[in-house]
Amino acid sequence: MLEADFRLTAGAFDLSVQLQLDRGVLVLFGPSGAGKSLTVSALAGLVTPTEGRIVIGGDPLFDASQTIDVPTRKRRVGYVPQHHSLFPFRDVAENVAFGLPKERRHREDPLVVALLEELELTHLADSAPASLSGGERQRVAFARALAVEPRLLLLDEPFASIDRAGRQRVRSVLARILADRAIPAVLVTHDPAEALELGTQLALFERGRTVASGTPRDLLGAAELVVEGVVKSRAVDGSVATVTLEGATVTGAASLLEDDDAGVVRIRVPVSTTADR
């Protein structure tokens, strides 16, 4: 179980977060720069909030009022970043074994062998990270995070550097390994499909705040808002598009845009996606 309620300041950016997860996967959803990755960093202990609490399984990892701040290395959180997730100077099996205690830190350790098998990586055990595809790399990163038996998995856009074809496979592998274990996970994503497939809970982020929380289906899937208008400007960042229409700005998955030839754009967005007037 994860409970977090904290604030922190990074430069000119203020983050104020309330999160709650009893079991399963909590999706942090929202546009770029909304504070999702910074939230993951705070949960991991890589940045320190100015006030508030972070509790996992009843143990406080951070509590400003009691000056508790458990260092990252003692938090037992599995962290999978978007890029540079593998140690380039170690092969696949050595990467998986990396966090094990010294006496067990070898490629023949039963846990390493089992994780390679489970994540369909056995044939790549001797490969260098540079020779792997994006999807294979992230599967190795999942295996390495699971090897240390974490209390919480932190997945910061783990599919973002994977091509479309590989993404679905890694997504189903992740869904399977999370379903097989009782480890809660926090997943950062821009992609509504990812949120719907993997999430049990969802927290919607906007400009450094959690503005709504609920199930992904309630927040992303149930209703649809159709915005139509003449385009003033548009910007696409990864899979997310921000479109300014006459009098409205809409941010949502780029795949939801429909253009017609008269310069009018139609955007089918889940109601939860930002629509500022």
Added chain:
Amino acid sequence: MDSTTFPIVLSMQVAAISLAIVAPPALALAWIQARRRYRLRTAVDALVLLPLVLPPSVVGFFLVVVLGRRGILGEVLDSAFGLRLVFTPAAAVIASSLVALPLIVKTVQPAIEAVPVELEHVGRSLGLSPLQLFLRVTVPASWRGIVAGLVLGFARALGEFGATLMFAGNIPGRTNTMPLEIFAAYQVGDDRRALLYVAVLTVISVAVVVAASRLNPQPGGR
């Protein structure tokens, strides 16, 4: 040991001991400058560079002022421990260490900066202490830059002349390193003797330059 081989052996010893002394603080400093943001960072950066920029005679003068027999620290060392550094091989080691430090820091620092910070974050999440993180993640990911820095530092220590002359003197059979011996032999017209040490130092320097350029991280690859 005869008077011909002595300067070669002494120079090698001085450079090796200097490297052993200066490497740990230089690597720590390179890591701090690469990874920490603190108020005096720019000032420390400038201070580290100083021995590289100042004329060696100025560095030697400072060393005499601080550690000389009547120096600020030198007097204390002498009265408390009977330790006189000036005109000893130890003085040559101190002078060489000081001038090698900036070269090591300035070569290693960008190599550490080039290590993706995510790797260190992952390492921390896997339970690594700060020292383990440095040894198991940062060093393996930046070893080429680290070795290049150490090789350059060794070469700089080996070639140190001005500060050594001021602080350690040129005492035959005691502090006459190769660079000092070249100067001394040239002054008395013994070009054959000077040429021997010139050849030794040139061969080592060429080897160092080749090694450093092959080791230095190539953009985009490691």
